[in-house]
Amino acid sequence: MTSPATSESSQLSPDSQIWHNLKHAIAASSGFQRWQMDYSVTDKLPDDSLECLVRRYLRETLETLAY
Secondary structure (H helix, E strand, O other): OHHHHHHHOOOOOOOHHHHHHHHHHHHEEEEEEEEHHOOOOOOOHHHHHHHHHHHHHHHHHHHHHHH
């Protein structure tokens, strides 16, 4: 039997599936988790909130690198 995450990701377009997998990989990274602790972001969020957090993390990281 497949897990819900596997089932969900298999129904996405190839680009959406790549973003879905990348988003979850970023969320599992130590840098993202450290960023969450620094900003006192809660752990338990719906998937759309995770997307917002990952986008914010990427934007802030890129802004920092741009300086």
